[in-house]
Amino acid sequence: DAGVIQSPRHEVTEMGQEVTLRCKPISGHDYLFWYRQTMMRGLELLIYFNNNVPIDDSGMPEDRFSAKMPNASFSTLKIQPSEPRDSAVYFCASSKGRFQPQHFGDGTRLSIL
Amino acid sequence: QKEVEQNSGPLSVPEGAIASLNCTYSDRGSQSFFWYRQYSGKSPELIMSIYSNGDKEDGRFTAQLNKASQYVSLLIRDSQPSDSATYLCAVANDYKLSFGAGTTVTVRA
Numbered sequence: 044d045a046g047v048i049q050s051p052r053h054e055v056t057e058m059g060q061e062v063t064l065r066c067k068p069i070s071g072h073d074y075l076f077w078y079r080q081t082m083m084r085g086l087e088l089l090i091y092f093n094n095n096v097p098i099d100d101s102g103m104p105e106d107r108f109s110a111k112m113p114n115a116s117f118s119t120l121k122i123q124p125s126e127p128r129d130s131a132v133y134f135c136a137s138s139k140g141r142f143q144p145q146h147f148g149d150g151t152r153l154s155i156l
Numbered sequence: 157q158k159e160v161e162q163n164s165g166p167l168s169v170p171e172g173a174i175a176s177l178n179c180t181y182s183d184r185g186s187q188s189f190f191w192y193r194q195y196s197g198k199s200p201e202l203i204m205s206i207y208s209n210g211d212k213e214d215g216r217f218t219a220q221l222n223k224a225s226q227y228v229s230l231l232i233r234d235s236q237p238s239d240s241a242t243y244l245c246a247v248a249n250d251y252k253l254s255f256g257a258g259t260t261v262t263v264r265a
Contacts (some may be wrong), residue, residue: 074182076253086200099252103162134199142188142207142248147199 045069047148049135055154061123064151066135067116077120078112078134078143086134092118125155159183160247162256170264175232177259179245182226188248189221191230193241194258200244204230235263 047099048067056062068075076091090100095112103110112118122129132152136145163178177191188207204219206212206228212219218231228247232239240263245256251261 085257088252088254091252144188144190144202144205145246145253146202151200 047135047137047146049133049148049151051151053152053154054058055099055156056125057156058126059124060155061121062125062129062153062155063151064120064133064135064153066118066148068118068137069146070136072137072146073142073151074138074143074145075112075118076136076138077118078136078147079131080134080150081131089120127155129153130155158256159249159254160238160245160256162243162245162259164259166262168262168264169235170237171216171237173235174260175235175239176264177230177243177245179228179263180226181228181245181247181254181257183247183249184223184226186223186226186247186249189219189228190246190248190253191193191219191228192246192255193218194244195241201242205239211262235261237263237265239263 050065073094078086078090080086089102090110092112110120132150134147134150136147138145160181169175191204193203194200206219206221209221216233220229226236242260244258246253
């Protein structure tokens, strides 16, 4: 079975540019999560969706970040405008249910110059 | 107080020894508990899940849960060099999965 698919794997862009990260969850999983991982802060939950509806976006750092899930098989995380402090690895994860294990994609390594 | 705390590392063990990892959590209403392994430059990979008090064994891994003490542990028996990684404890309460900072384990050949 295909796992969580993220794209791109790597992104290098200049400060001020718009960045869009993409995620395809595992088919049949009702929950989708976006995380950010840095050495300083570890793994942080940014936002999660249940049945395509955003449930908790309290982890989104500021208004420059937005996420959408237009259908059950696709989600985006957008940063506009990007800043060097946004440099991190961004993971998407999905799960079948509320207390079920989450399965992670390979992540997007984002570098903002 | 952090939601999930893990014993600070790094933890270095000789090959064949037992590696013991500990985790405490703050929310008594937590329902599910997971251990993830993360190799350098890779994504977290689920290795164990535990939902009720007691021990759960899977191969060389044993997870232990004590809800009264709000404590979860992971034992790695017969440690192998391939076990060298960062181990993340994760605790689910309501809809949120909270991660500890991780414990880095190095298995010396």
